[in-house]
Amino acid sequence: MAEKLLIDIQKDFPGHQVSIQTELELTPSWTVLFGPSGAGKTTVLRCLAGLETPDRGQICFGDEVWFKEGLNTCVTPQQRGIGFFFQDYALFPHLSVQKNIGYNLTGISKDEKSERIARMTETFGLSKLEHRNVQTLSGGEKQRVALARTLCRNPRLLLLDEPLSALDSPSRIRLRKELRHLLEQFNIPVILVTHDRTEALSLGDRMIVMNNGSVLQDGPIAEVFSKPNQKTTAGIVGMENVFPGSIKEKKDGLAIVEINNNLLEAADFGLDTGSVMLGIRAEDIVIRLTKETKSSARNQLRGTIEAIVSEESLVRLTVNCGFPIDALITRESKEEMKLEVSREVTLSVKATAIHLFPH
């Protein structure tokens, strides 16, 4: 059985409190701490790194106790053997790329050190920049130097604080695709803090949703998106229908996606074939009683209504088409079509309303 990271901490601030209680398996997987800014995500990450001390509770890494209330010890950041990636990189401005990556790489021979730095610069595509001062680099290059510096010491746990937020939009899209792949070879558990839904869906395996200092929901990422346990969570994640699927083929600017033996057509945003996360907003789904023969919506699914829940002026339908899909329609539509539980309906979704996230 894999060792576990036990987090059960509270930290007080004037006027509010951050508290989290969870357990993560220390296997190479990605956990996303998700929520709006000010939710307390970064505080949790800093407590894990030892840069902040919680007021109550405990943090245990396997059988190491990093922090325990009452015990007058808190393991220092130096002793934790973790990698921490800062939102704005925190590169040492007076040092070169090479010296940044190799900073405090002690306890190994000089040859081994330069060999390891060379391997990191190659992995992260920095080979030609080794001797450049980090202040002269572009945003994307800085980000890669910071990643290389963090990973050069073979940390046991990688903590990423908004790793893509300081990048311009084209580099962000490119690196979002690369990041998971790039870190795969290091084979370590990753905890990622982000407020970006796309980032969470592209990178996460598990998601912990935080708001106002506390955890709202904690579970596999598709489940958190498709079954938010309360309205606040639904509002924060903002997309109800998220399913794992895979791109089978691409033609005429469309991607054919398979999900639970159904084939859907989605607008192709330049993704490669392979596994993806597929997201559909509940309000983008059109409900009909009968199957249309001619429609601009590329996708039609038959299913039975499993649940009907009123939400202010709208009604939320959960339709089972082999997998559950949520749809939001107006109260009037529901009355007109006389929709009720166990009735069979057709769902139509435009190809452009299906969002694909490489996974």
Add this chain to the structure above:
Amino acid sequence: MITDPLLLSIKLATVVSALLFLIGIPLAGWLSVTRLRWKFLIEAIVALPIVLPPTVLGYYILVSISPNSFLGSMYLNVFGSALPFSFPGLVVASILYSLPFAVQPFLAGFESVDRRLSEAAWTLGASRLKTFLTIVIPSSIPGLITGGVLSFAHTLGEFGVVLLVGGNIPGSTQVVSISIYDQVQALEYEQAGQTALTLLVFSFFVLSLVYATNRKVWTVWPKNS
């Protein structure tokens, strides 16, 4: 034996600013990280020479280093000479007198270094001392230069403390500011004018250099948390 008061002044200022680097860097470094509740008292003590009349400071220094005092008698026993009215006595007095002019810019420099750089170094396994030496100090060079230059210039221009602690012994404690005073007392205005002009030009040059390289010279106990 140096008999020129200007050269003696420069020698004093050089020795004092060198020693202030040794004392001021650890002190400012400690002040920049400590969370001690009584930190403000130490800050106030370091800053005292800025507001205290030099004669008051000089009086206390003189009393505390006199051979009748504990410190003074200890020095006498170890080195076989008394501190007051000697060059080493002047050095001790000047260090105290110029301390804030070194410590404040040092501290301003250390505190302007992004805290996340230190945190990054810690997560990379570097000790607090190593982080201070390899990250904080190299990132605060302008503050260190400012502190060095200011304490040099300030020591060069001191008068009251020197007169009380060192007296007016040519070649040993007669620094340039005192020699000007002497020349004026003796009605040697032409000579006094020349010395004064030299000091004025020199001080102006030094301060221009400081302001050209660093905008935040007189920030008193800056806080950027």
